[in-house]
Amino acid sequence: MKTGIARSLVRGLALAGLTSAGLGAGAAHAAWQPTKTVEFIVPAGTGGGADQMARMLQGIIQKHSLMPQSLVVINKAGGAGAEGFLDLKVSNRNPHKIIITLSNLFTTPLATGVPFKWEDLTPVAMLGLDEFVLWVNAKSPHKTAKDFVEAAKAEGPNSVKMGGTGSKQEDQIITAAIEQATGTKMTYVPFKGGGDVAAQLVGGHITSSVNNPIEAVAQWRAGELKPLCVFDKERIPLKENVTASMSWGDIPTCKESGLDIEYLMLRGIFMGPGATQEQVDYYVELFKKVRETPEWKDFMAKGAFNTTFMAGDEFKGWLGKAAALHRSLMEKAGFLAK
Numbered sequence: 001m002k003t004g005i006a007r008s009l010v011r012g013l014a015l016a017g018l019t020s021a022g023l024g025a026g027a028a029h030a031a032w033q034p035t036k037t038v039e040f041i042v043p044a045g046t047g048g049g050a051d052q053m054a055r056m057l058q059g060i061i062q063k064h065s066l067m068p069q070s071l072v073v074i075n076k077a078g079g080a081g082a083e084g085f086l087d088l089k090v091s092n093r094n095p096h097k098i099i100i101t102l103s104n105l106f107t108t109p110l111a112t113g114v115p116f117k118w119e120d121l122t123p124v125a126m127l128g129l130d131e132f133v134l135w136v137n138a139k140s141p142h143k144t145a146k147d148f149v150e151a152a153k154a155e156g157p158n159s160v161k162m163g164g165t166g167s168k169q170e171d172q173i174i175t176a177a178i179e180q181a182t183g184t185k186m187t188y189v190p191f192k193g194g195g196d197v198a199a200q201l202v203g204g205h206i207t208s209s210v211n212n213p214i215e216a217v218a219q220w221r222a223g224e225l226k227p228l229c230v231f232d233k234e235r236i237p238l239k240e241n242v243t244a245s246m247s248w249g250d251i252p253t254c255k256e257s258g259l260d261i262e263y264l265m266l267r268g269i270f271m272g273p274g275a276t277q278e279q280v281d282y283y284v285e286l287f288k289k290v291r292e293t294p295e296w297k298d299f300m301a302k303g304a305f306n307t308t309f310m311a312g313d314e315f316k317g318w319l320g321k322a323a324a325l326h327r328s329l330m331e332k333a334g335f336l337a338k
Contacts, residue, residue: 043081113337145257176333
């Protein structure tokens, strides 16, 4: 009798195990994934850093078959990116639309008063951070950021023409931070893109710029521009020479040079409001896979990006601090919308 009961129990447990395994497999198989084309919004124009990164991501995902549906890049640059952000804000519970963000996630609503804030979206992941470098013409007598600041003070207000991309955005915010930290006053000259800024600096039409590495590396390699410092807390950890004698890692931090300013630009992914955790997790895992590809690693190295990756509560915490920093910097500079 006991033996029969024991056999029945064993058989029952085995069946339960099979049923449980079957349910587990079904649950895993039923995990969310895109069922139609995913729109990848770029809140900036074509050819810029965000557009380049979005199209690199698109190419890698397609090449390695990392997603069952296609990813289509759509540029919505109107209103300093407000067009793209507002499009995503009203895309409630639409998991087939994502956006790549820059720091205009913070600056655009503060500068324009557009009814949008980062909390209106669903954070997915930080892909990296874009460095900023203080550049001068290669013929400039300045060898360090300290030399640059001392000359700006000696030559008087508005003697320095700082070129940058856009108004009341990252480049001008850094310029304002330099002014606040050093007591100088510079003339900020806006251009359409980083390529234009580099060309103007090579031509001697401006004194300096705070271009991203990828925007000025060609001119640096050609011996036309000179980096003075990088606005990060640590040097860029890339030791391979870019020029005959210097690597990215040879550029001192601005803090090392007596200019105590840190500023990096977000490169992150967001979804619209109402996204489920399962949908967010899908995209987090997707971009983790992208990060492991040789193409992405090469892209990060060539652009001298800070490769920090964040998701979940860590990313949300970083966003909160970054939003507060931007508000403080822009308020001091008088850039807030009235």
